[in-house]
Amino acid sequence: MNSASRDAILGRVREALHRKAGDVIEDAPPVRLDVPELGVPARIAGFRERFEALNGKVHVVSSRDGARQAITEILNGRAAVASNARFLEECGIGWLSSVRTGLTDREELKAACAEAPVGITSAQYAIASTGTLAMLSSAEEPRLVSLLPPAHIAVIPASRILVNLDELFEKLPLPADVTSALVFISGPSRTADIEQILVRGVHGPGEIHVVIVEGC
Numbered sequence: 001m002n003s004a005s006r007d008a009i010l011g012r013v014r015e016a017l018h019r020k021a022g023d024v025i026e027d028a029p030p031v032r033l034d035v036p037e038l039g040v041p042a043r044i045a046g047f048r049e050r051f052e053a054l055n056g057k058v059h060v061v062s063s064r065d066g067a068r069q070a071i072t073e074i075l076n077g078r079a080a081v082a083s084n085a086r087f088l089e090e091c092g093i094g095w096l097s098s099v100r101t102g103l104t105d106r107e108e109l110k111a112a113c114a115e116a117p118v119g120i121t122s123a124q125y126a127i128a129s130t131g132t133l134a135m136l137s138s139a140e141e142p143r144l145v146s147l148l149p150p151a152h153i154a155v156i157p158a159s160r161i162l163v164n165l166d167e168l169f170e171k172l173p174l175p176a177d178v179t180s181a182l183v184f185i186s187g188p189s190r191t192a193d194i195e196q197i198l199v200r201g202v203h204g205p206g207e208i209h210v211v212i213v214e215g216c
Contacts, residue, residue: 033166043128043161044212050131054187055200057209064091067155070211071120072096074153078117081109083145085122091155091213093120109144119149119205123156123185125171126210129164130186133210136172137181146185151207154185157216 014020038046048058059070068091081100082093094101099120103109113119121141125134133154137143146152162168175182189204200206 033170035163035167035170038128038163040158040161040214043163044158044214046128047126047131047161047210047212050129051187051210052131054131056131056187057207059209059211060214061211062214064213064216067091067211067213068093068096071099071153071155074209074211075099075118078151080118080120080153081112081116081145081149082120083122083142084140086140087122087157087216088120088155093155104139106142109142110148113144113148116149118151118153119145119147120153120155121146123154123210124160125168126156126161126212127163127165127168128161133185134168135183135185136175136179137183138179143181143183146183147204150205151209152185152205153209153211155211155213158212158214159216161212 014023044060048060051058059074061067061070071093075096075098077098079098079100080096081103082088084102084104088094088101093099100112100116103112121135123133124136124141126132127134133156135141135143135146146154162171172178172182185208188200188206188208190198190200191203192198
């Protein structure tokens with residue numbers, strides 16, 4: 001593009017914006033975040049409704065012991081690999097004989113996730129308005145555990161359920177400062193081809209459960 005063409009295009013843009021060359025560009029307006037007041041029971045109910053509408057499964061339990069029991073029932077004898085999230089330790093996930101925990105070597109973890117039918121994680125946050133898990137990749141929560149096995153179980157305290165994305169960005173305004181990847185998970189992996197035929201589990205788990213622990 002030559003300079004004359006460039007100037008002509010920019011001139012039309014300025015004209016549409018009712019500006020002229022040399023005008024001072026005003027500062028952008030401040031970011032406005034809207035976080036409605038919503039109690040924990042309503043957050044749980046909202047998350048559950050939207051997550052299950054996307055073919056995920058939600059299990060609400062009253063204690064950490066209840067979470068461990070729910071995981072046992074979901075696994076139904078299947079083996080699993082768990083992340084090193086502190087909340088999973090608090091729930092006693094390591095006590096389950098079918099679950100591998102404490103893996104820190106990346107290659108060993110990758111091999112375990114490739115073989116395991118189920119991956120178990122916590123999640124830093126969940127979002128009620130969209131039925132979404134917000135996962136921050138870290139040494140405690142490597143992405144492999146939630147993405148590679150064909151089934152995923154996330155165990156979260158009810159206190160981590162946020163109202164909406166605005167509340168997430170209130171708590172986490174600069175995600176790149178604390179993680180290499182912020183992953184949003186809304187139900188099982190879904191892929192559609194050009195004929196709009198939906199297939200689950202192609203690029204991630206085709207089965208996903210969220211265990212919500214009340215009172216935590």
